[in-house]
Amino acid sequence: xxxxxxxxxxxxxxxxxxxxxxxxxxxxxxxxxxxxxxxxxxxxxxxxxxxxxxxxxxxxxxxxxxxxxxxxxxxxxxxxxxxxxxxxxxxxxxxxxxxxxxxxxxxxxxxxxxxxxxxxxxxxxxxxxxxxxxxxxxxxxxxxxxxxxxxxxxxxxxxxxxxxxxxxxxxxxxxxxxxxxxxxxxxxxxxxxxxxxxxxxxxxxxxxxxxxxxxxxxxxxxxxxxxxxxxxxxxxxxxxxxxxxxxxxxxxxxxxxxxxxxxxxxxxxxxxxxxxxxxxxxxxxxxxxxxxxxxxx
Numbered sequence: 001x002x003x004x005x006x007x008x009x010x011x012x013x014x015x016x017x018x019x020x021x022x023x024x025x026x027x028x029x030x031x032x033x034x035x036x037x038x039x040x041x042x043x044x045x046x047x048x049x050x051x052x053x054x055x056x057x058x059x060x061x062x063x064x065x066x067x068x069x070x071x072x073x074x075x076x077x078x079x080x081x082x083x084x085x086x087x088x089x090x091x092x093x094x095x096x097x098x099x100x101x102x103x104x105x106x107x108x109x110x111x112x113x114x115x116x117x118x119x120x121x122x123x124x125x126x127x128x129x130x131x132x133x134x135x136x137x138x139x140x141x142x143x144x145x146x147x148x149x150x151x152x153x154x155x156x157x158x159x160x161x162x163x164x165x166x167x168x169x170x171x172x173x174x175x176x177x178x179x180x181x182x183x184x185x186x187x188x189x190x191x192x193x194x195x196x197x198x199x200x201x202x203x204x205x206x207x208x209x210x211x212x213x214x215x216x217x218x219x220x221x222x223x224x225x226x227x228x229x230x231x232x233x234x235x236x237x238x239x240x241x242x243x244x245x246x247x248x249x250x251x252x253x254x255x256x257x258x259x260x261x262x263x264x265x266x267x268x269x270x271x272x273x274x275x276x277x278x279x280x281x282x283x284x285x286x287x288x289x290x291x292x293x294x295x296x297x
Contacts, residue, residue, distance in 0.1 A: 049122055049184070050075045050082040051275075051283035052092040053176060055129070055168060057197070060292035061264060068167035070129055070141055072160035074122040074184070074280070089119045089154055094286070096228055096270075102242035102256040121148050121157030125181030132191055133172035141167045145181070157183070170197045171220065176275075176285065184279050192273035196220060198227075198291040201267050205297030209254040214267055214291075216248040222271060230266040231257060232292075239263070257297075266292045 053072040059065050075082050075090045087093045097103040127143040145158035168174050173191050180187035200215035212229060225246035231239040239260060244250040246269060268290040275283040 048076070048279060048281045050087070051277075051280045052087065052090075053129075053283075053285045054092075054288060055174070055194070055285065056288045056290075057167075057170075058266070058290040058292065059197075060201075061294050064292070067163045067165050068141075070143060070160075070162050070164070070167050072127055072143060074124050076120045076122055076183075078118045078120065080117070086117065086119050089117070090121060091155075091159075096226070097241060097243050099226060099243050099245055102240050102252060104240050104256065105238040117154070119155050120183075121155060121159055122183035123158045123181040124184040125179035125187060127160045128177045128179075129167060130175045130177070131169045131172050132175055133169045139164075139166050139168060168194055170194055170289065174285065186278055188277035188280065190275040190277055190283070192275060192285050194273075195222065195225065195269055195271035195287050195289060197289050198267055198269045201265075201291045201293045203265055203293050203295040205295065206251075207254075208251070209257055210252040210265070210295060210297070211249070212252065212265060212267060213249050214269075216246060221246060224272065226270045228268050228270065230268070231260070232264040232266060233258075233260045234263070236264070262294075262296050264292050264294050266290050 051072070051074050053070070056069040056071075057066075073090050073092045075086060075092060077086050084093060123145050125145075127145075129141045129143070131139040141162050141164040143160040143162040146161060148155055148157055148159050150156065172194060174194050175189065175191040177189045178184070178187040196217055198214055200213075202213050204211040204213075210231075214227065223245075226243055227246045227250065228241055228243040229250065229252065230241050231252065233239045239258060240252070240256040242250060242252050242256065252265075268288055271287040271289075273285045273287075275285065277283060
């Protein structure tokens with residue numbers, strides 16, 4: 001059981017690492033940093049920020065359970081708008097293949113070089129997430145600001161991160177509250193819907209690869225949701241990542257599996273909820289709920 005839990009931990013760490021690898025690799029490629037804009041109106045031109053809050057939960061294989069993770073960044077650039085490049089620099093980009101396709105791990109790690117620009121991660125005070133569910137006890141997680149390490153000098157500021165045994169209740173509403181801090185004195189409070197956990201995952205080897213199925217509740221499903229599957233080999237090494245719409249089934253071709261006969265698949269349901277608050281435009285809470293299942297073919 002300990003080995004299974006360690007495998008689950010390793011695969012989740014690898015998943016989070018992949019989301020950040022592109023940003024860190026691109027920062028190295030930048031090489032130099034554009035000087036900050038010290039004009040009096042420079043700060044006034046960057047009055048709004050983009051908020052990206054990620055809520056993660058992973059279970060399996062078997063009964064293995066890992067604590068929920070909540071990670072938040074409030075991103076502002078000194079020149080221009082917060083775009084995909086700025087989010088990648090801040091480590092908040094969502095790196096996924098297009099629905100219906102698979103990408104090998106080596107391809108997924110390759111990212112285009114980024115143009116030099118300065119990105120600020122704002123201190124908004126104490127951040128709290130709470131579950132709003134009349135049918136269960138309230139659950140709250142407090143996130144404190146942490147300094148963002150950046151040896152290249154491109155990113156400055158703080159990010160928020162915390163782990164909890166139960167950060168939220170699936171299918172209940174999640175509230176996000178900030179107390180206000182140096183970079184955003186006025187706090188805000190929003191609440192959004194969270195998705196159902198990934199359930200009834202089954203993997204069926206075929207002559208053409210793997211058929212993967214999972215439970216979908218038609219009464220609560222969201223047509224915008226995606227499911228991505230990480231194929232993991234020995235020592236939880238990522239082999240491939242495939243993406244599909246959340247329709248309850250996907251097929252992974254044998255060409256994406258290589259020579260692997262025994263491994264694991266990590267099936268992730270991705271659900272996004274947008275929000276707006278004073279000083280935040282846009283804001284997004286991303287739920288990434290996963291279940292890990294072993295396979296043999």
